[in-house]
Amino acid sequence: MTRNRTSAPRWGLRVVVLAYLMFLLVLPVVVILYRTFQHGLSPVFDALTTSDAQHAYKITAIVAVSAVVLNTVFGVAAAILLVRHRFPGRRILDAVIDLPIAVSPVVVGLALTLVYGRNTAVGSWFGRHGINIIFSLPGMVIATSFVALPLVVRAVGPVLEEIGEEQEQAAATLGASAFQRFTRITLPSIRGALAYGVVLSLARSLGEFGAVAVVSGRLLGKTETVPLYVLDLYNNFNQTGAYAASTSLVLVAVAALVASRFLRPRGAMT
Numbered sequence: 001m002t003r004n005r006t007s008a009p010r011w012g013l014r015v016v017v018l019a020y021l022m023f024l025l026v027l028p029v030v031v032i033l034y035r036t037f038q039h040g041l042s043p044v045f046d047a048l049t050t051s052d053a054q055h056a057y058k059i060t061a062i063v064a065v066s067a068v069v070l071n072t073v074f075g076v077a078a079a080i081l082l083v084r085h086r087f088p089g090r091r092i093l094d095a096v097i098d099l100p101i102a103v104s105p106v107v108v109g110l111a112l113t114l115v116y117g118r119n120t121a122v123g124s125w126f127g128r129h130g131i132n133i134i135f136s137l138p139g140m141v142i143a144t145s146f147v148a149l150p151l152v153v154r155a156v157g158p159v160l161e162e163i164g165e166e167q168e169q170a171a172a173t174l175g176a177s178a179f180q181r182f183t184r185i186t187l188p189s190i191r192g193a194l195a196y197g198v199v200l201s202l203a204r205s206l207g208e209f210g211a212v213a214v215v216s217g218r219l220l221g222k223t224e225t226v227p228l229y230v231l232d233l234y235n236n237f238n239q240t241g242a243y244a245a246s247t248s249l250v251l252v253a254v255a256a257l258v259a260s261r262f263l264r265p266r267g268a269m270t
Contacts, residue, residue, distance in 0.1 A: 029250060032243060032246050032247060032250065033247060033250070035239070035243045036240075036243040036244055036246070036247040039240070043240045043244075044240070044244045044247070047238075047240050047241040047244040047245070048244050048245070048248065050241070051221070052220060052221055052224075052229065053229065053241070053245065055221050055222075055224070056224050056225060056226050056228070056229035056245070057226060059137070059140075059223065059224065059225050060206060060225040060226045060227075062137065063137065063140045063141050063144050063205065063212070063225060064144065064202060064205035064206045065202075066141045066144075066145075067141055067144040067145040067148055067201070067205045068148070068198060068201050068202050068205055070141070070145045071145055071148055071149060071151065071152050071201050072152055072194070072197075072198055072201070074149070074152075074153075075149075075151070075152025075153045075155075075156060075197060075201075076152065076156055076190075076194065078093075078097060078153045079152070079153050079156040079157040079160055080160065080186070081093075082094055082153075082157060083157055083160040083161050084160070084165065097149060097150050097153050097154075098150050099149075100146055100147050100148070100149045100150060101150060104210065105143075105147050105208065105209070105210030105211040106210040106211065106213075106214060108143060108146050108147060108210070108211040108214075109143055109210060109211040109212070109213065109214025109215045110214055112133075112134070112139060112142060112143055112146075112211070112214075112215050113134050113139075113214060113215060116133040116134050116139060116142070116215075117134050118132065118134060133215075134215050134217075135215070135216065135217035135219070135223060136223065137223070139215035139216070140212050140215060140216050140223065140225070142215070143208070143211035143212050143214070143215045144205045144208050144211070144212060145205075146211065147204065147205075147208050147210075147211055148200075148201045148204040148205050148208070151197050151200045151201040151204060152194065152197035152198065152200075152201055153197075154197070155193045155194070155196050155197030155200065156190050156193050156194055156197055158193070159189070159190050159192075159193040160186075160189075160190060163189045163190075167185050167189075168181045168185055168186065171184070171185055196260055199256050199259045199260050200256070200260060202256065203252070203253055203256035203257075203260075206226070206249065206252055206253075207227060207249060207253065208225075208227065209227040209228065209231075212225055212227070212228065213228055216228065218232070220232060226245055226248070226249060227249065229245055230242050230245045230246050230249070233245065
């Protein structure tokens, strides 16, 4: 009797969670996949091979890879700084790193425009040196890097805390330089967590919309990423193209999800 009483709430909770996920996540994705392939593969192939689509994929790849590289370097450095060192303002820095999670990406884009716009002091200085940030690739990279900022840091930090400093200190007493300690001890120890953070950062960068929409200007064939291209197609009643591009993003997200499950550090919630 007791077992039946405890299993009933458990099954009820499962039903609620599965129903929530079904209507919020699974059903919309299934509808997109159905609408994409309902007329066969030929329209999908034609939609994905247009010059505008190819340019959108190219811009997306450049922006995402650049943001991931920047966030990987910064993420590892910030994680080591926060875990291995104690300094005034450490807690403030730790909180600031999570700021992109709390701030709307649209607000981020607006803030970057106010700082790096062509009519601002900073933006005009860059403009005089031949570098336009807003409405060009540099601004898109900065905006994407901002929204994906915490992912590598939060993936690597707990692993650094778990492995401790004993091996690095032992290597230092034997005369190993800081670079040797990092490449031979620290980096091999965090490579799984680092790969996990990189995958999450890449997935977040590929799908970013709000901040990039503000700083890019959404110029077709010039500064449109795939998410912006999907909206442009949908607003222009090109539903086949919009569904095809959306499906490509869904497939990338699924691949990133599968990869992250294999790369997730030990001890993380499964």
